[in-house]
Amino acid sequence: MTVMEQRGAYRPAPPPAWQPRTDPAPLLPDPEPHRVLGTPRAAGTDPALLRRLYAETVKGRRYNAQATALTKQGRLAVYPSSTGQEACEIAAALVLEERDWLFPSYRDTLAVIARGVDPVAALSLLRGDWHTGYDPRTHRVAPLSTPLATQLPHAVGLAHAARLKGDDVVALALVGDGGTSEGDFHEALNFAAVWRAPVVFLVQNNGFAISVPLDKQTAAPSLAHKAVGYGMPGRLVDGNDAAAVHEVLTDAVRRAREGGGPTLVEAITYRMEAHTNADDATRYRGDAEIEAWRDHDPVLLLERELEARGLLDEAARTAAREAAEALAADLRARMNADVVLDPTDLFAHVYAEPTPQLRAQEALLRAELAAEHEGAPE
Incomplete structure (x- = not known):
């Protein structure tokens, strides 16, 4: 008891009954990642969408392999492969309208290409050039962001400004699980929720921030649970299930466009290759862990679904592979040409x-x- 209380000059009032401003239940993610492929839900998925997801992921897989080979030939300074994460990359690009904006991280080259950026231009930054290689305004794709999570506040600012101007624009920002440990991630989510900005955050949780496993980064039940603290919905999805990622992101983009505010989506996926060509992944994970994910490969999941529904014959499979090889051949030819420097x-x-x-x-x-x-x- 303070002296003032002893003298009777101070009588603290009882605290008012506290009421939560938001019921957290609707914001909580499902206990299990949302899945479509291989489940009864797949029957309602548009066959044309499944075929396009398959064709784009096959091309993406081949692009990753070719870009990785170019690093070994000295044509690229560095390449962070997204092999194993193609479903997230492709779905993120396909859910956006032409007027929307994509904010990629350094590993999201496939999303940038699927958005319409020239495959060689998308590698300019990773080649060591002094510019990003493409006009962000033309494609509505922000530059590949090498610093972790710095693109997230930019996405919120653009989305908020667009809404103030009356423009019907949604921003979709991609980040890895390592990026969720950065201050920019928390600032972006807080601003987005307070302003109800039309932005969607997609966290590609591939298990490692370079070599740091997820359990060394966070004690949260999932990264999607972090959404609740900011007052936005959190969604948990199987990141190797292209149809599921597309479905969840479609819902989130629609909600943002209709004025519902931001959504945090966590996609559970796995990086099959090293962090970059400069990384030795054998120092922090074993072959058994990698093999356990091979049966859940995003290309394989789509092939199984298409075959089960009679939507993939040998001609379609060959056409997808030939398109992928044509992309790789064009990439090789143009990347092997020496750049004329001024x-x-x-x-x-x-x-x-x-x-x-x-x-x-x-x-x-x-x-x-x-x-x-x-x-x-x-």
Whole structure:
């Protein structure tokens, strides 16, 4: 008891009865990941959608393999393969309307390509070029984000601004499980929920943040449960089930477009290959773990469903593989062509209006290049 209380000058009022502002029950994810393929729910899935998901995942698998080979040939500086995660990548791109925006992380090259970006341009950043390789406004695809989760607040800001302007736009932001440990993730979810921004967050939980397993990152029952703390729904989906991911994301995008606010979707998937070509995955996981996921491969799940429904014959299978090989061949041919570099690009786009110092430096470089050219043997 304080001195003021002893003197009778202070009488604390009892706290008012606390009432939760939001019933958490509707926000909680299902106890098991949502699945479609291989279940009775698959009967209601559009056959044309299943065929397209299959064709795109087959192409994505081949693209991953070709890009990985290009790193070994020195044509790419680094490539974070998404082999095993193709269902998430393709479904994320296909659920968006042309007017919507995609905010990818560094591993989401397949989603960028499925959105319509040139396959070679999508690799510019990973090739070590000084720019992202494509015009984000043309394709409504933000640059591949190498820093973890920094694209998430950008997605919220764009979605919120679009709503203030009256534009019918939804932003879909992709992030890995490692990104959920970053401050940007929490800030983005908080802002999105408070502003009821039309944005969907897709967490591709592949089990590892490089080499850090999920249980070393969080003690939450699932990453989808984190949504409740911000006041948005959390959804849990089988990330290798392309039809299920497409269904859950379609619902989330529709909800956002109708003014329902953001949704956090956690897709349970697995990275079959190393974090990047610079990673030695054998240091933190064994072959048995990888083999356990092979029977749940996203391409295999689609093949089984299509075959069971009589939607995949040998001609269709061959057509998908040939399209994938054509993509890989075009990628090889164009990536193996040496890039013509202009040293003066060093001064381009530094400032909207170049400073006098920058102009002087550029003039000096041009003079040196001209002198070297004049002195070069014929």
